[in-house]
Amino acid sequence: MVHSASDPLSIDLYDQPGHLIRRAQQIAAQLFRDVLGPDVTPVQYAILRMLQEKPGIDQVTLARLVALDNSTTADIAARLEAKGWVLREILPRRQRRLTLTAEGETMLAGFVPNVHELHERMLAALEPQEQAEFKRLLRKFVQLHDVRESTETSSAD
Template identity: 55%
Template structure:
C-alpha cells in the first residue's frame, strides 16, 4: 500500500509540473528560436548544421569525416550526407584516403562564404542574447555549456574532441 501511495504521489506531482518548468520543453523551444533567428538573419543558403560543419573544417582543415562527425556531435551517416551536399555546392572538397576515410577541406568559395557570414552571425548572437546583461549572458552560456558537457554521453552522437 505505501508503494501505491508513493507512485500516485509521484504521478500527481509530475502532472503538476508546468511545461515551462521542464528542461526538455525549454531546450526544444530554445532550439526552435535559435534556428528561426539563424534563418531570419542569415537566409537559407546554409543550414545551422552545415555552418557548424564548415566552421569546424575552417578550424581543422584536412580532418577526416569520422573525426568531423565526432567534433560536431553528429552521426557519421548524417555527416557524410552533409559533406556530399557541401561538396556539391563547391564549399568543401572530399579526398579519399587510405582505409576509405575522406579528408575534408573548405574551398576558397567555402572560406569566402564563412567570411561573408561573420556580420550576420554577430547579429544573430545579439538577437538571441542581446536582452541579457553581460553577467546573465556569461552565466547562461556557462550553464548551457555545462549542461551539454555533463550530459554528452546521453546523446545519440556524443561529441568527441
C-alpha cells in the same frame, strides 16, 4: 481534466528542462534563418567552421567534433561539396578528408558579420552578466552530457 498540485500528472510544461531546451533550439534556428538566410543551416555552418579550424580532418573526426553521427555528417558534407564549399578527398579504408574550397572560405568569411548579429539578437534580452551565465551553464550542460555519453558508449563496447 484538472490536476491538483499533488497529482503527478500536473507538471508545468514550461518548467520542464527538455521542453525549454527544445523551444530554445527552435528560437535559435529561426533566428539563424532570419539572419543568415536559406543558403546555410546551423549544422552546415558548424561543419564549415570546424573545417576552417581543422582543415583536412577526416569525416569521422569531424562527426565527433560537431556531435553528429557519421552518416549525417557524410550527407551534409556531400551537400556542401555540391555547393562547391567543401572538397572531399577519398582516403584508404573508405575514409574521406575534408577541406574548405576557396569558395567555401569566402562564403564563411561573408557569414561572420551576420553571425555576430545573430549572437547579439539571441542574447539581447539578457543583461551582460546573464548572457555570460547563460553561456556558461549551456557549456557545462553540454560538457557534462558529452562526458557521460562517451563514458556510456565506451563501456558498452
